[in-house]
Amino acid sequence: MPELSDITNEYIREEIEEFLERPEEIERNIALFSRTSPLMQQIAAALIAGDMVTVDQLTRQALDDGVGAFEIMDDGLIAGMGIVGIKFREGYVFVPEVLISARAMKAGMAHIEPILAASGVEPIGTVIMGTVQGDLHDIGKNLCIMLLRGGGFVVIDLGVNTKPDEFIAAVREHNAYIIGMSALLTTTMPNMAKTVEAFKDVGLRESVRFMVGGAPVTPEFGQDVGADGYGKDALACVELAKKLAIEVR
Amino acid sequence: MRPVRKGPPISPAKIKLQGENFTRLTGEWMTPRRRFLSALYGGRVDKVPAMTLSSVVTLEAMEIVDAWFPEAHLDAEKMARLAATAYEELGLDTIMPVFHSQLEADALDAATWWGTVDNWPATSDHVLTDPEDFKIPSDYLKRQSFEAVLGAIRLLRKRYPDVGIVGKVYGPWSVGYHLVGIENYLMDTILDPDKIRRYLEVMLPACMMSAHAQLEAGADAIMWADHANRELVSPETYRDFLLEMHKEVTVEMGGPSIFHCCGETTDRIDYFAEAGWDCFHFESQVDPYVAKQITGDRMSLMGNINNPTTLFSGTYDDTYEACMKVLEAGVNGVAPEGSVPLGTKMEVLRALSDSARDYSNAHRPDGRLVVHDPPANGRVV
Numbered sequence: 001m002p003e004l005s006d007i008t009n010e011y012i013r014e015e016i017e018e019f020l021e022r023p024e025e026i027e028r029n030i031a032l033f034s035r036t037s038p039l040m041q042q043i044a045a046a047l048i049a050g051d052m053v054t055v056d057q058l059t060r061q062a063l064d065d066g067v068g069a070f071e072i073m074d075d076g077l078i079a080g081m082g083i084v085g086i087k088f089r090e091g092y093v094f095v096p097e098v099l100i101s102a103r104a105m106k107a108g109m110a111h112i113e114p115i116l117a118a119s120g121v122e123p124i125g126t127v128i129m130g131t132v133q134g135d136l137h138d139i140g141k142n143l144c145i146m147l148l149r150g151g152g153f154v155v156i157d158l159g160v161n162t163k164p165d166e167f168i169a170a171v172r173e174h175n176a177y178i179i180g181m182s183a184l185l186t187t188t189m190p191n192m193a194k195t196v197e198a199f200k201d202v203g204l205r206e207s208v209r210f211m212v213g214g215a216p217v218t219p220e221f222g223q224d225v226g227a228d229g230y231g232k233d234a235l236a237c238v239e240l241a242k243k244l245a246i247e248v249r
Numbered sequence: 250m251r252p253v254r255k256g257p258p259i260s261p262a263k264i265k266l267q268g269e270n271f272t273r274l275t276g277e278w279m280t281p282r283r284r285f286l287s288a289l290y291g292g293r294v295d296k297v298p299a300m301t302l303s304s305v306v307t308l309e310a311m312e313i314v315d316a317w318f319p320e321a322h323l324d325a326e327k328m329a330r331l332a333a334t335a336y337e338e339l340g341l342d343t344i345m346p347v348f349h350s351q352l353e354a355d356a357l358d359a360a361t362w363w364g365t366v367d368n369w370p371a372t373s374d375h376v377l378t379d380p381e382d383f384k385i386p387s388d389y390l391k392r393q394s395f396e397a398v399l400g401a402i403r404l405l406r407k408r409y410p411d412v413g414i415v416g417k418v419y420g421p422w423s424v425g426y427h428l429v430g431i432e433n434y435l436m437d438t439i440l441d442p443d444k445i446r447r448y449l450e451v452m453l454p455a456c457m458m459s460a461h462a463q464l465e466a467g468a469d470a471i472m473w474a475d476h477a478n479r480e481l482v483s484p485e486t487y488r489d490f491l492l493e494m495h496k497e498v499t500v501e502m503g504g505p506s507i508f509h510c511c512g513e514t515t516d517r518i519d520y521f522a523e524a525g526w527d528c529f530h531f532e533s534q535v536d537p538y539v540a541k542q543i544t545g546d547r548m549s550l551m552g553n554i555n556n557p558t559t560l561f562s563g564t565y566d567d568t569y570e571a572c573m574k575v576l577e578a579g580v581n582g583v584a585p586e587g588s589v590p591l592g593t594k595m596e597v598l599r600a601l602s603d604s605a606r607d608y609s610n611a612h613r614p615d616g617r618l619v620v621h622d623p624p625a626n627g628r629v630v
Contacts, residue, residue: 050439095481096435103436134368139432161362161371186556187369190590215480215512216557224562 006034009041012083015048019087029083036075039067043076043108048083050100052107059108069115077108078150085147085235095139102146109150124152125245126176130162132191137184140214143234144180151238153178153245164191164198171199171208177248178241181227183214192217193225209244213237281342285413286469288581289505289528291549296609297582298342299572299602301335302415302472302507302530302551304588306348308367309595310334318591319363322349322370323393325400329408332401336412338595340602344409346401347417348588350474353459354419354427356392357385357452367591375430380447383428385455390462399466406467413470415507416463420475420498421452422491428452438486449494460502470505472530473498478512487517492524499525507551511587515539522547532586533559537578549581554601561590565600572604 007013012033020026033041039062046054055077062072084101087093129145131138138160145155156174158166167179183189192212199205210227213236222230228244231237279287279295288298311317314334316327332346349370355361360374377383389395398416405414419427425434425448437444460471475495477487499506508526510517513534521529522544529548531540533555540550553575554560559568572583583601 091479094479094483094486096439096486099432099436100439134364134371136362136371136373137431139435185369185588186561186586187588187590189557190561190592191368218558221557221562224558 002030002034004030006030007041008038009033009045011045011049012041015045015083015087019083019090019092021090025086029079032075032079036079037067039065040071040075040079043072044080044083047077047080047101047104047108050097050104052100052104055104056107056111059111063111063115069112069119072108073112073116073150077105077112078147081105081147081150082235085233089233089235098143099139102143105146105150109146113149123154124242125178126154126156126174127178127180127241128156128158128167128170128174128176129180129182130158130167130170131160131182131184132188132195133161133163134191135183135185135188136160137214138182140184140234141180141182144182144213144231144237147234147238148180148241151242153238153241164195167195168198168202168204171204177208178211178244179208180211180213180231180237180241182212183217186216189214189217189221190225192227196226207248209248211237211240211244280411281336282411282413282469285342285582286505288551289470289507289549291546291581294609297576297580297605298413298551299340299605300343300413300415300551300582300584301339301341301345302343302509302584303345303417303586304348305335305339305341305345305585305593305598306331306591307589307593307595307598308591310338311366313338318348318366318368319370322351322363323397325397325404328397328401329404333405333409334595336409339598342582342602343413343415344405345415345417345472346405347398347463350419350423351427352394352398352417352419353424353455355394356389357383357424357428357455359427361394369588369591372427375428375433377428377448378433380444380451383448383451385458389455390458395459395462399462402463402466402468414468416460416466416468416471418456418460418463418471418473420456420473420491421449421494422475422477424452424456425449426476435481438482438490442490445490449490453494453498457498457501460498460504464502464504468504470507470527471502472507472509473502473526474509476511477517478510478514479516480512484517484520487520492520495521495524495526499527509587515543518543528581530584530586537575537580541579551580551582552584552586553580554583554585556586556589556593560585560597561593563597565597568597568600569604572601573608576604576608 043058088098131141148155181192211229212222212227213231219230229240231240277295284294284298288294314330316331321327321331328346332344335341335344351361351370359372362371362373364370505527507528507530509530515535530552537553559571
């Protein structure tokens with residue numbers, strides 16, 4: 001059984017010790033980081049600290065050293081973002097810190113994504129993401145997209161103020177079966193229901209799965225609008241998408 | 250001539266509010282305006298007010314008075330007519346004509362999408378990257394969005410001298426989201442905090458001008474929104490960036506102040522009270538008992554009725570029950586937690602005033618209601 005002391009990077013050790021509380025998460029992260037290389041741990045640490053420049057440099061260095069793109073993504077970038085997600089969920093950090101770490105992740109992913117795209121590896125699935133009609137807020141949606149891509153999904157980002165017809169057209173065009181809808185405003189949340197209804201009207205409801213999320217959205221509201229699942233945050237969104245992908249396969 | 254009213258029967262609360270002599274028959278001795286203002290300061294009231302401090306505009310209301318979005322955002326007469334449905338149709342003690350959140354940002358040259366009949370306006374492009382580039386236009390208060398709001402407040406004051414009129418101002422923190430873009434703004438709270446302080450400093454006068462103009466036009470109170478909520482930033486962020494500035498705002502505003510911050514704010518309500526706000530308009534994520542325990546008599550509390558689940562998706566009975574629970578906690582007035590979805594049924598919204606009336610009747614042993622302290626039920630912060 002790996003121990004905390006097996007992790008070489010002091011910053012990562014301190015993060016696990018100070019911010020992780022759930023035994024299964026402590027165990028999982030110790031197991032993860034204790035098997036990763038010092039360079040991957042450095043990438044994860046820089047990402048947690050929101051150091052975009054260092055993440056960019058180390059990702060390039062790792063690729064130059066012959067480290068695989070998947071290894072860098074899983075053991076460096078996503079592993080680091082996982083810690084950030086837990087700190088966010090527990091209220092140790094807030095949106096500004098998450099955005100800064102997400103920016104660092106983006107810097108790393110800019111080197112990784114072209115390699116992944118050229119590798120021909122089958123994605124888990126295609127997710128259509130959009131902020132619903134009338135709502136121009138996209139922080140949460142963008143974080144979800146970043147982690148979904150990191151989690152092996154192809155994501156089609158429809159942006160903000162997305163009309164039901166645009167969701168339908170994207171599903172048809174990309175042959176997708178998972179849709180993620182986000183809303184920040186209680187005034188725009190009802191447009192989630194309108195989108196689900198629009199899918200019913202064109203006979204597509206049974207062939208897709210809807211995920212909903214956003215600050216004022218609750219699991220109960222998700223049920224009310226006929227969604228198939230609710231994600232409290234970006235990490236939960238990825239887990240939900242994986243579950244739904246299995247369901248509809 | 251107003252179109253013939255459609256929809257369910259008029260609420261008893263509305264009938265009660267329509268006749269001047271009705272006051273004698275029901276034992277209500279305050280006008281809605283007086284009731285609202287007394288409650289806002291935590292004073293005695295003949296019944297707990299039921300209010301709108303945000304928008305209660307619905308598609309149904311637009312049809313009743315033939316004033317529709319988006320025109321009603323930029324036309325004083327339509328705005329006033331639509332806003333007045335809060336009193337005329339719902340029996341609420343206040344009218345709030347500033348439906349949207351774009352007022353200051355639009356007049357400060359942010360690109361505004363005014364929405365559609367069933368969609369709200371929003372800022373569609375951000376215009377500012379450096380606080381030193383910020384300027385208040387010389388015709389700031391003459392812009393169409395301001396003319397409409399100030400004109401509507403004047404009309405409402407004239408037409409409804411006995412009803413509470415509430416103005417709304419987006420503070421510099423929230424205007425910053427509109428002008429700078431929320432992602433860059435939030436990241437700079439960590440990467441370049443001095444830049445954020447400078448944004449706040451340069452934008453504050455524009456927000457104060459808006460508050461003063463609305464008070465001068467006839468608003469009884471200003472609801473000031475700065476969205477430093479838990480879903481976005483830490484309580485320390487409020488303390489470090491906004492607390493001292495808000496202390497100045499509450500002194501300089503020159504009228505009763507209601508603070509609004511969305512979401513779960515339990516961890517920062519104490520700071521809001523310290524800032525000197527007269528009242529906090531709070532959302533349903535906050536336990537009203539806990540909020541009351543934190544604020545005590547330092548700041549009154551209004552709001553707390555959930556929009557999506559209770560008002561939009563729920564029934565009249567769901568809302569009535571939710572209001573009763575909030576009233577039992579000792580809040581100073583019930584109101585929707587924020588602007589209600591446009592598809593909300595007016596029949597459901599009428600439960601706000603009905604529940605406040607029934608609660609007050611049941612808790613009025615000597616004809617004068619004293620807002621109750623929260624029960625000693627062991628709840629602690």
